[in-house]
Amino acid sequence: MNEVRTIAGKNGRRAPRAREVADSLTRAIHEHRLGPGMKLSEDEVGEIFGVSRTIVRAALQQLSHDQLVMIEPHRGAFVAQPSVREAREVFEARALLEPRTARSAAERATPADIAILRRHIAEEHAALAEGRDGQALRLSGQFHLDIARIADQATIAEFIGQLVSRSSLVIALYWRRRNALCESHAHDALVKALAEGDGPLAEDLMKGHLLDLLSSLDLREAPAQPRSLKEALGGE
Amino acid sequence: MNEVRTIAGKNGRRAPRAREVADSLTRAIHEHRLGPGMKLSEDEVGEIFGVSRTIVRAALQQLSHDQLVMIEPHRGAFVAQPSVREAREVFEARALLEPRTARSAAERATPADIAILRRHIAEEHAALAEGRDGQALRLSGQFHLDIARIADQATIAEFIGQLVSRSSLVIALYWRRRNALCESHAHDALVKALAEGDGPLAEDLMKGHLLDLLSSLDLREAPAQPRSLKEALGGE
DNA sequence: GGCAACAAGATCGTATACAATAGATGATTG
DNA sequence: CAATCATCTATTGTATACGATCTTGTTGCC
Numbered sequence: 226m227n228e229v230r231t232i233a234g235k236n237g238r239r240a241p242r243a244r245e246v247a248d249s250l251t252r253a254i255h256e257h258r259l260g261p262g263m264k265l266s267e268d269e270v271g272e273i274f275g276v277s278r279t280i281v282r283a284a285l286q287q288l289s290h291d292q293l294v295m296i297e298p299h300r301g302a303f304v305a306q307p308s309v310r311e312a313r314e315v316f317e318a319r320a321l322l323e324p325r326t327a328r329s330a331a332e333r334a335t336p337a338d339i340a341i342l343r344r345h346i347a348e349e350h351a352a353l354a355e356g357r358d359g360q361a362l363r364l365s366g367q368f369h370l371d372i373a374r375i376a377d378q379a380t381i382a383e384f385i386g387q388l389v390s391r392s393s394l395v396i397a398l399y400w401r402r403r404n405a406l407c408e409s410h411a412h413d414a415l416v417k418a419l420a421e422g423d424g425p426l427a428e429d430l431m432k433g434h435l436l437d438l439l440s441s442l443d444l445r446e447a448p449a450q451p452r453s454l455k456e457a458l459g460g461e
Numbered sequence: 462m463n464e465v466r467t468i469a470g471k472n473g474r475r476a477p478r479a480r481e482v483a484d485s486l487t488r489a490i491h492e493h494r495l496g497p498g499m500k501l502s503e504d505e506v507g508e509i510f511g512v513s514r515t516i517v518r519a520a521l522q523q524l525s526h527d528q529l530v531m532i533e534p535h536r537g538a539f540v541a542q543p544s545v546r547e548a549r550e551v552f553e554a555r556a557l558l559e560p561r562t563a564r565s566a567a568e569r570a571t572p573a574d575i576a577i578l579r580r581h582i583a584e585e586h587a588a589l590a591e592g593r594d595g596q597a598l599r600l601s602g603q604f605h606l607d608i609a610r611i612a613d614q615a616t617i618a619e620f621i622g623q624l625v626s627r628s629s630l631v632i633a634l635y636w637r638r639r640n641a642l643c644e645s646h647a648h649d650a651l652v653k654a655l656a657e658g659d660g661p662l663a664e665d666l667m668k669g670h671l672l673d674l675l676s677s678l679d680l681r682e683a684p685a686q687p688r689s690l691k692e693a694l695g696g697e
Numbered sequence: 698g699g700c701a702a703c704a705a706g707a708t709c710g711t712a713t714a715c716a717a718t719a720g721a722t723g724a725t726t727g
Numbered sequence: 728c729a730a731t732c733a734t735c736t737a738t739t740g741t742a743t744a745c746g747a748t749c750t751t752g753t754t755g756c757c
Contacts, residue, residue, distance in 0.1 A: 243710095266738075267739070268737095268738075268739095276711085277711060277712045278713090278739090279710085279711055279712065279713090280710095282740090283522060286522060286523070287522070287526065290523065290526045298718090298719095298739085298740090299719055299738080299739055299740080300720090300738085300739080311615070314614055314615060314617070315616055317614065317616075317617070318558075318614070318616050318617050318620065321617070322554075325557055326557075378550055378553065379550060380553075380554050381553070381554050381557070384620050478741085502708075502709095503708075504707095504708075512741085512742095513741060513742045513743075514742085515740085515741055515742065516740095516741075518709090534709080534749095535710080535749055535750095536709080
């Protein structure tokens with residue numbers, strides 16, 4: 226848990242630091258450097274980022290609102306461990322939101338938007354090629370968020386952002402096959418549809434892509450061993 | 462602004478108080494006792510509820526995440542004033558989520574669920590009859606949230622809860638005709654469809670209901686005079 | 698008379714200190 | 728030897744204190 230500091234190095238400006246801490250933690254969760262069930266002690270996190278517990282608490286509350294961490298009263302904050310049921314719900318919500326949003330995005334996408342998407346996909350491929358699986362996963366989620374933003378729907382984008390985050394936890398818990406490459410092509414096809422302004426196709430592709438993602442999970446069994454802290458240390 | 466204390470009276474238990482404060486404020490906003498643009502000073506709110514600024518800050522941050530209040534750095538927290546654009550986004554998101562959710566609810570609703578819905582509708586009518594418009598509005602929103610819960614979709618229910626809250630602000634800003642009765646019948650029809658387990662009908666009714674709601678707003682003009690604090694006081 | 702610079706006041710941002718609770722450790726007893 | 732209970736430590740919940748920043752009222756100058 227000691228390689229989380231990512232952004233924490235310089236605290237040159239005195240901007241709202243809680244946001245920074247929350248973002249760092251969110252990123253760490255997205256990249257699977259923090260796994261489900263890990264305890265986030267206020268003192269510990271505070272020391273890592275060089276801030277007071279006040280800031281850490283604010284950050285953890287934010288993450289709690291995004292359902293990324295569970296705060297148990299008088300116990301502490303833990304990275305969330307979505308149940309099978311929650312996992313299904315997350316993907317059902319995505320199925321409701323994302324296809325139609327992809328269609329809107331296709332109707333509005335500008336060449337600049339397409340360029341950004343292609344760049345993110347390229348980064349994702351590069352990360353995968355270099356074995357930085359965590360970053361690849363995060364960028365893969367970023368792609369979905371980009372589409373929502375292209376659709377020019379800030380509210381829906383916010384929801385999708387939360388869902389993508391939670392999906393990252395779901396994947397950490399229920400992922401079946403480790404060769405995650407399959408979905409890259411789905412993203413490529415989607416970008417193509419967006420570039421051509423083909424709304425209905427984009428909607429269909431997104432719907433199928435989400436179904437593929439869901440079917441690549443193993444949601445029939447128990448939480449795939451909810452790792453406790455000692456287990457995390459024991460594996461080392 | 463001094464009739465907000467609703468729940469604050471007795472602080473007998475020492476449960477997580479930030480949640481209580483947040484809930485009270487949320488309720489006050491739902492009932493239009495706190496209007497868009499009102500300033501929520503930390504000291505003031507803290508004094509009203511008899512808690513420290515620490516608690517108030519946590520509560521305000523929660524509301525900020527729900528987009529119910531805007532926190533401007535070094536300025537303070539204000540009840541949000543959704544722009545025309547945000548107002549549209551809120552209803553577009555609802556249009557994506559609620560109809561399908563209503564369909565699911567129709568397929569799962571138990572007699573007990575229907576009873577709860579009918580009870581809430583009855584309360585809503587009663588509140589309207591007695592001129593307690595604010596509570597009627599809140600209960601009207603509660604109805605939509607109930608449906609999401611009946612659909613057994615906690616995640617989507619959470620989103621709809623946020624959207625309903627924001628809708629309350631939108632209504633405060635852009636409501637055109639004051640005779641709010643029209644929608645009651647829509648709710649009655651919806652309950653009927655749910656009771657009969659008619660999913661497609663429920664979906665259609667919900668879609669139409671949301672369109673009606675949207676069309677009863679005046680979203681063509683500027684923020685319908687974003688009431689400043691002095692205006693709020695001047696009207697009294 | 699209007700505008701700009703300055704000072705005073707208020708409010709927020711953060712850190713720290715204290716109180717309360719949960720969990721662990723060890724002793725004690727059946 | 729196992730189970731239970733008391734104490735003790737570690738961590739969270741809350742309040743308060745201090746420093747930073749913005750707003751506002753005033754003053755002086757143009």
